[in-house]
Amino acid sequence: MIKKVQKSGVTAAAGVQAAGIHAGFKKRKKDMALLYFPDGATVAGVFTKNKVKAAPVQYDQQALQQHDRFKAILVNSGNANACTGKQGKADVEETVKLLAAELNIQPEEVLVSSTGVIGMFMNMETMRKGVKAIAPELSEFGGAAASKAIMTTDTVPKEVSFTFEVDGKTATIGGMVKGSGMIHPNLGTMLGYITTDVAISQTALHAMLLKAADATFNHATVDGDTSTNDSVFVAATGKLANPLIASAEDAGYAEVEAAVLSICSQLAQLLVKDGEGATKFVEVIVSGAKTMADAVSIGKSVATSSLVKTAMFGEDANWGRVITAAGYADTEYFDADVIDIAFSSKNGEIQLCEAGMGVVFDEELAKKILEADEINILIDLHLGTEAASTWTCDFSYDYVKINADYRS
Structure with missing residues (x-):
């Protein structure tokens, strides 16, 4: 223990x-x-x-x-x-x-x-x-x-x-x-x-x-x-x-x-x-992968996407940025037509994409979910049983300010 x-x-x-x-x-x-x-x-x-x-x-x-x-x-x-x-x-x-x-x-x-x-x-x-x-x-x-x-x-x-x-x-x-x-x-x-x-x-x-x-x-x-x-x-x-x-x-x-x-x-x-300028902790959880390597690769691809990170800062449920980042990850097995994407936090969970397509969702609920300081991006590939998590944070205005004058 x-x-x-x-x-x-x-x-x-x-x-x-x-x-x-x-x-x-x-x-x-x-x-x-x-x-x-x-x-x-x-x-x-x-x-x-x-x-x-x-x-x-x-x-x-x-x-x-x-x-x-x-x-x-x-x-x-x-x-x-x-x-x-x-x-x-x-x-x-x-x-x-x-x-x-x-x-x-x-x-x-x-x-x-x-x-x-x-x-x-x-x-x-x-x-x-x-x-x-x-x-x-x-x-x-x-x-x-x-x-x-x-x-x-x-x-x-x-x-x-x-x-x-x-x-x-x-x-x-x-x-x-x-x-x-x-x-x-x-x-x-x-x-x-x-x-x-x-x-x-x-x-x-x-x-x-x-x-x-x-x-x-x-x-x-x-x-x-x-x-x-x-x-x-x-x-x-x-x-x-x-x-x-x-x-x-x-x-x-x-x-x-x-x-x-x-x-x-x-x-x-x-x-x-404690990432520079961070306001939110984001966990990218990839499940249903055929291989662990694919789960890890997709998680890192989404977690390092500047567009995903700025969307998290702006509390914008832009799932299109998530599936795009998943799509350019280096993977062996990938089928965009079966992917599900959801966001969750202490304020609830909402489905945004099902079988590779957008679904009608409550924008107010999505906004509330993304207002939390800890957010989960849930990606189900529906190809296997492997899963992996990657931790990241949002990109805020302060990140640019901190790094623009780092040496001063």
Whole structure:
């Protein structure tokens, strides 16, 4: 059974400390976060599929291939350290050494993340001062501060934590994520950090994270843009002292896998709900597909359609935009003459299209349904039994305003 816990996000699990401070990358707000595992943690990660990868992403990918145990993850916001060439890589290496010296650990025990403006060299003087300032702030209650420090255009911090049972013991998992724009399914998830006290191998942890990310973060989209810095980490401290979970055959694997899937799902939905300028959370639910791949493809096609998203903002029951987006999805099986489309929310449900054709519907009821802040777009393909959901949000005037002057 999964139960929510009160202790904050990434520090909910035993063996984790965190901090968040204002280092100076931004004018006023917190902009540096640190996760610290005093006794070490097994870490797995998944990263952006964008061919343009930021310097910290390249560093972390290599580090995780070479090692499985780490003690610290440093995050800065305000500068992505992307498209910065050899200097960007050198800055990451210096940052790693600075933090290792400050915490009295080895450089190979440090991972680094960055988020913010692309194409700017890192202000290393600010980084040096920040690293010295953040270490003394570490606390087992520092999760909330850390979640604020990783934010960019986010309007609220996003963190989740809960307990679950493993081998008769109460395990804990917690996480935080940042992201409001440049969010599109192609893992990547922007920046996400998940911690647990379970004892588990890196191989098993990576398999769980990869599967969970594909089913959750890869089904979340705000604007169709995949970042250069997208990274998600899961760190397991082993403080639960359960028998090591090394493979899918070991006791406890299924329970941990379910917990990782659950927290990824919750964090992914928080990302979309806080999409830049968003006023509505929209779930595109595709059912009756012949294959899962077709259900996923159609869901993503509809969820990323600018015309669908603006219709949601305008509370316009324009189902024609939905079937059009479904029609240009990359699918193997598709028959426009049997598709049904409906919209639903807490205010009711209304059928708009039946067997590929429009039906007479109550415009006032449709308007009322779309006035809700959470809306479902229901698409039944009537071709099979597979189904999939994709999460998105509407496009508002504020999305354009936010991104028109992002660097200012």
